[in-house]
Amino acid sequence: MSSPREVRSVKQAEQEDLFFGQAVILWARWSVIVAGIVIVLWTSNTVDLLTRTMPFFLVLMALNFFLHGRYVMGSPLNRAAVTAASVVDLVLITAILVLWPGAHGLRSDFFVLYFPVVFAFALVFTRQIEVAYTGLAMVAYAAACFLTDPSIITNGIEAKDLVMRLIVIAAMGFLGNYYFRIQRGRLARASAGAKAA
Amino acid sequence: MSTTHWDPKAGHLLSPDGKWYWDGVTQEWKAATDQAARPRPAPAAPPAKPQPEHGLSSFTGTVRSEDLGFGQPVLVWARWILIGTGLLLSFWSPSDPTTLKVQLAAIVALAFGNFYLHVQLLRGHPALDTVVYGASLADIGVVTALVLVQGGFPSPVFIFYFAAVVGISVAFPTWLTAGYTALAVGVYGVVSLATATSDELPAIFTRLLMITAVAVCGNLFARSEMKRRAEAIRVHDEMLDEIEQKGGIENVQPA
Numbered sequence: 001m002s003s004p005r006e007v008r009s010v011k012q013a014e015q016e017d018l019f020f021g022q023a024v025i026l027w028a029r030w031s032v033i034v035a036g037i038v039i040v041l042w043t044s045n046t047v048d049l050l051t052r053t054m055p056f057f058l059v060l061m062a063l064n065f066f067l068h069g070r071y072v073m074g075s076p077l078n079r080a081a082v083t084a085a086s087v088v089d090l091v092l093i094t095a096i097l098v099l100w101p102g103a104h105g106l107r108s109d110f111f112v113l114y115f116p117v118v119f120a121f122a123l124v125f126t127r128q129i130e131v132a133y134t135g136l137a138m139v140a141y142a143a144a145c146f147l148t149d150p151s152i153i154t155n156g157i158e159a160k161d162l163v164m165r166l167i168v169i170a171a172m173g174f175l176g177n178y179y180f181r182i183q184r185g186r187l188a189r190a191s192a193g194a195k196a197a
Numbered sequence: 198m199s200t201t202h203w204d205p206k207a208g209h210l211l212s213p214d215g216k217w218y219w220d221g222v223t224q225e226w227k228a229a230t231d232q233a234a235r236p237r238p239a240p241a242a243p244p245a246k247p248q249p250e251h252g253l254s255s256f257t258g259t260v261r262s263e264d265l266g267f268g269q270p271v272l273v274w275a276r277w278i279l280i281g282t283g284l285l286l287s288f289w290s291p292s293d294p295t296t297l298k299v300q301l302a303a304i305v306a307l308a309f310g311n312f313y314l315h316v317q318l319l320r321g322h323p324a325l326d327t328v329v330y331g332a333s334l335a336d337i338g339v340v341t342a343l344v345l346v347q348g349g350f351p352s353p354v355f356i357f358y359f360a361a362v363v364g365i366s367v368a369f370p371t372w373l374t375a376g377y378t379a380l381a382v383g384v385y386g387v388v389s390l391a392t393a394t395s396d397e398l399p400a401i402f403t404r405l406l407m408i409t410a411v412a413v414c415g416n417l418f419a420r421s422e423m424k425r426r427a428e429a430i431r432v433h434d435e436m437l438d439e440i441e442q443k444g445g446i447e448n449v450q451p452a
Contacts, residue, residue: 024414028410031409031410032410043399109399110403116410116411123415171282172359175278176363176415178274186267187425
């Protein structure tokens with residue numbers, strides 16, 4: 001069977017994918033913000049702690065208000081801006097793992113914040129960009145763990161936990177992008193008139 | 198100004214007096230009476246009932262949802278990741294033989310089931326909906342069993358819930374995604390609350406919220422894609438109608 005003819009140009013297809021997929025990234029970021037703010041309000045006992053932890057999420061919140069506002073008004077940002085905002089997500093999550101009062105690095109429970117962010121990104125961008133972004137997330141997390149506790153390398157149990165988490169971050173990126181590519185094929189077939197796409 | 202008009206019921210262009218219609222196939226005007234007098238084609242005979250199959254192939258019958266069929270590869274690969282990582286980590290500094298036995302038994306059982314589902318996909322026969330739903334329940338069950346064996350909240354394998362929920366969120370309809378996610382979150386929430394200290398409650402909250410967030414993102418994307426496909430099919434159909442109205446593809450001006 002011949003492959004369906006894509007009626008959109010590559011650039012057009014990427015722009016459409018970005019427009020429709022951006023909502024997923026925005027919602028993933030909102031989930032991170034909600035989780036962070038609830039944790040801050042729940043666990044902070046002093047003003048000092050509140051003022052040290054809240055800014056991380058206020059920055060993310062301001063960023064997402066701007067991006068979501070643009071999206072709702074029908075003028076979402078371009079690929080470069082969305083990619084930059086997603087990189088800011090990774091930087092902030094990594095900063096939380098390193099700088100958050102209490103447990104740091106591998107012992108911090110905030111590593112789960114990477115999962116929805118990497119997954120949502122993988123649903124929107126092409127494979128090369130997704131691989132780079134997922135790789136960046138993995139490197140950032142591994143670096144945060146090694147920086148805060150270099151003894152991980154020699155501790156078998158901790159190294160095992162780190163590898164397991166890195167594999168799941170990679171899985172989030174791979175599975176999200178795999179589904180994205182399946183959907184691209186279906187959309188191309190639908191555009192070519194195949195009802196059963 | 199054109200005085201012809203489109204008859205949406207008949208699906209043809211009609212002449213101003215309504216006595217002629219444009220046949221897009223033969224590319225000529227025909228008397229409308231011909232169309233009225235022409236007997237309607239007999240309804241297509243119902244498809245022959247599939248013969249009951251025996252053996253493992255009977256699990257790949259006819260009750261399949263299209264969207265689930267396209268989401269099945271993601272489910273199968275998510276499960277392979279779970280199996281591969283589980284095996285690797287089971288042999289990496291195992292704690293005690295009982296835990297290792299439970300882990301290996303669960304993972305090997307999952308691997309056999311997934312191999313069967315993968316083979317069916319490769320043969321072009323996605324499994325029955327109910328089999329896929331059952332397999333996803335097994336995923337949640339296996340991850341929960343591993344978490345329980347390793348002491349509940351302190352167990353690091355809870356992250357496999359994420360891989361399981363990713364597959365479910367893109368393959369299943371919204372109400373089923375919500376049900377499966379609620380099941381995973383509920384079961385893991387109960388296990389964690391029973392085995393964690395009060396200091397660890399914020400961590401439990403974060404984990405459960407992130408599992409839910411992944412499910413919401415996946416299903417939101419799947420629904421958005423469904424709408425885009427429906428829109429693409431509608432645009433394609435309208436274009437075909439327009440071509441027919443304009444008297445064939447040779448009369449259509451390029452945009």
